[in-house]
Amino acid sequence: MVDMDLEFTPQDDLPIPFRVHECMLTEARAAFPREACGLLLGLPGRITHALPARNVHARPETHFEIDPQALIDAHRAARGGGLQVLGYYHSHPHGPPRPSAEDIRLAAGDGRIWAIVGEKRVELWEDVAGGFRAISYSLVNG
Numbered sequence: 001m002v003d004m005d006l007e008f009t010p011q012d013d014l015p016i017p018f019r020v021h022e023c024m025l026t027e028a029r030a031a032f033p034r035e036a037c038g039l040l041l042g043l044p045g046r047i048t049h050a051l052p053a054r055n056v057h058a059r060p061e062t063h064f065e066i067d068p069q070a071l072i073d074a075h076r077a078a079r080g081g082g083l084q085v086l087g088y089y090h091s092h093p094h095g096p097p098r099p100s101a102e103d104i105r106l107a108a109g110d111g112r113i114w115a116i117v118g119e120k121r122v123e124l125w126e127d128v129a130g131g132f133r134a135i136s137y138s139l140v141n142g
Helices: 018-031 068-079 101-106
Strands: 013-017 037-043 046-053 084-091 113-118 121-128 131-140
Touching: 013 018, 013 046, 013 121, 018 037, 018 046, 018 084, 018 113, 018 121, 018 131, 037 068, 046 068, 046 084, 068 084, 101 131
Parallel strands: 013 131, 084 113
Antiparallel strands: 037 046, 037 084, 113 121, 121 131
């Protein structure tokens, strides 16, 4: 269940702070050859933080699973008035930053944002019913 309203259209240009973008790239480099992963936090329509999380998947070289405790803690903080969980990020150490067949299989269609890092760049996707939809973004200070 989504706990906030995510209203993005293909022409939207979601602002992403430089530091959030750099955090995802840095985490992906540090995790290589494993997949990095984490949470995207903020206010509806505005990502303000990337929170790295441990990849607890049994095969982290080709899959990711965000540490369940990180998810619990983030949702608990959001219920307490903190930043909302707007989505997730993970890396593709040996592929492009677009949803893989496994990503599509695992998608919930819940409207959350997936940032995927691959080939030294980040692409954003909205998890919609039946798959993913690309979201444009621009880097901003803050």
